[in-house]
Amino acid sequence: MKAVLCERLGGPGTLVLRDLEMPEPGSGEVLVRVAAAALNFFDTLIIEGKYQFRPELPFSPGAEFAGQVMSVGEGVELFExxxxxxxxxxxxxxxxxxxATEDDLVLLPDGVSEEVAAGLTVTYGTALHGFRDRARLEGGESVAVLGASGGVGLAAVEVARAMGARVIACASSAEKLELARAHGADELVNYTEEDLKTRLKALTDGCGVDVVYDPVGGAYAEAALRATGWRGRYLVVGFAAGEIPRLPLNLVMLKGCDVLGVFWGDAIIREPENHRDNMAQLLAWVAEGRIVPHVHAVYPIDETARALGELSERRAQGKVVIRP
Structure with missing residues (x-):
């Protein structure tokens, strides 16, 4: 089988395409033929050794996928x-x-394509975990999404909308904001042209937003925290800007607000049943047309380096998918 491998740490250009023997599933394992694999921003970090997970070399990038079960190992009960x-x-x-293991997989219903499903697990799973499990988001509340045009941000816009929230998309250009609007955003804030705190306050009649979803970090984090309302919830999702902000804790005290970590990757291990419930909800929303994941582009496996370049250079809007 063909596989893209990171044999030495470096940028996308260091990846190589190799022919490997087809593996056999062991006890409790499932062998899946990959129809589509999705890339995420953290893939650009993991191949450079800059992510919290550092797999042993060589390894393939790509955390999420969709496909068909080829064979199962002894003891597997959920899949065939x-x-x-x-x-x-x-x-x-x-x-x-x-x-993969049984806990890694979810059955894919008819009517949901592999390209859509491949990019559903991480970004949409993170958004639903953040809003449902951490922020306890309720219908009618206001949500500000930073970096609202990327794969992570668009997922948050759609999930918050599906949960009945009023969604304020925040991004760095009119083009990016229009994409967020097309995916359900009610209000738009261009934080390169407007003061983020002032505009968010104005859009909430001075009360402040109920929930901030921040996968960006960096320079806009403190302004977004200042724009939260009484008992607001600030979700720390990631640091795509490359800078981990230092937040003034006096704001947390004065607002009676919560700063909540959203570590989806660990949550699905600690709470696998909850993860399955969230995936079932997402797939139901896709089937109903309530969320429509945006695929930025689909690349053949031998163009994986180019696809990762789209992510590392911040050009991707929506999901980047590889078709083996």
Whole structure:
């Protein structure tokens, strides 16, 4: 089988395409033929050794995928050959077949394509975990999404909208904001042209937003925290800007607000049943047309480096997908 490998740490250009033997599933394992694998911003970091997970070399990038079960190992009860599945494996999915465990996989219903499903697990799963499990978001509340045009941000816009929230998309250009509007944003804030705190306050009649979803970090984090209302919730999702902000804790005290960490990757291990429930909800929303994941582009496996370049250079709007 063909596999994209990181044999030495570096940028996308250091990746190589190799032919490997087809693996056999062991006890409790499932072998899945990969129809589509999705890339995320953290893939650009993991191949450079700059992410919190540092797999042993060589490894394939790609944490999420969709495809068909080829064979199962002893003791597997939830899946059988021929099942359509989607899954998450942290890394290793950019190849023609991947080994996963039962807990890594979810059955994929008819009517949901592999390209859509491949990019659903991480970004949409993180958004739903953040809003449902951490922020306890309720219908009618206001949500500000930073970096609202990327794969992570668009997922948050759609999930918050599906949960009945009023969504304020925040991004750095009119083009990016229009994409967020097309995916359900009610209000738009261009934080390169407007003061983020002032505009968010104005859009909430001076009360401040109920929830901030921040996968960006960096320079706009403090302004977004200052724009939260009484008992607001600030969700720390990631640091795509490259800078981990230092937040003044007096604001947390004075606003009676909560700063909540959203570590989806660990939550699905600690709370697998909750993860399955969230995936079932997301797939139901896709089937109903309430969320429509945006695919930025689909690349063949031998153009994985180019695809990662779209992410590292911040050009991707929506999900970047590899078709082995």
């Amino acid at each position: 050959p021929g099942d359509r599945v989607m899954g998450y494996v942290r890394w290793g999915a950019v190849r023609e077949a991947v080994i």
